[in-house]
Amino acid sequence: MREPFHPSADSLDLAAILAALSDPTRLTILLRLAEADADVRCGDFTDLATKSNLSYHFAKMREAGLVSLRNEGTSRFLALRRDDIEGQFPGLLDQLIASAQRMEGRTRKPQIADSPDAPRNRAKRKPVQA
């Protein structure tokens, strides 16, 4: 597979980064990457969206410089570009992650209440309603 384009650290654009996170699915991807604190196989996000939607989300995040995509054999791995973002906008990424966690906390609550026995991947799938 061809290595996809990644913007250089010093060309990171704030508006593009915020646009890349202006979507609930992409915020969830951000949270999972932050929690994993390691590369995550792209295939591990298939509970969030269809494959073609995921490709779109990954591309948005990659083009904004939020994540890097790495090919390894037939797999692709996604990683947060922590250091690059921190270098350009100190504190921003941690703040966005913290805010996304708060948002997720708010939206998850009722779902847990509605379906206490829902399987784990179900609860993950649709972040819903305060």
Added chain:
Amino acid sequence: MREPFHPSADSLDLAAILAALSDPTRLTILLRLAEADADVRCGDFTDLATKSNLSYHFAKMREAGLVSLRNEGTSRFLALRRDDIEGQFPGLLDQLIASAQRMEGRTRKPQIADSPDAPRNRAKRKPVQA
């Protein structure tokens, strides 16, 4: 004039807030409001975009709960919803403002170099150098 709709503080959505700031003009509006630390007349932003574009930007920011719009006589005033955002996402607004300032600092550089004697309102017009 009819008072426009404003989302309640507890319904503020992170993805919507980030979308409302995923545009350089709206980031500049945010910075000016933060610097003013007071209501700003909508007419004071006409150096940034055409009136109809500005209306669109103000609406995006209002619908996301970033700003409130207030009618007074024939004028409209814009204000940051600092407390509401801080209540939902502590630290987020200050971090976004700080990042926007850094971004502005970076993008301003060449302009100052190009026109050191530009009049003051000109300097305001285009985000310039920290």
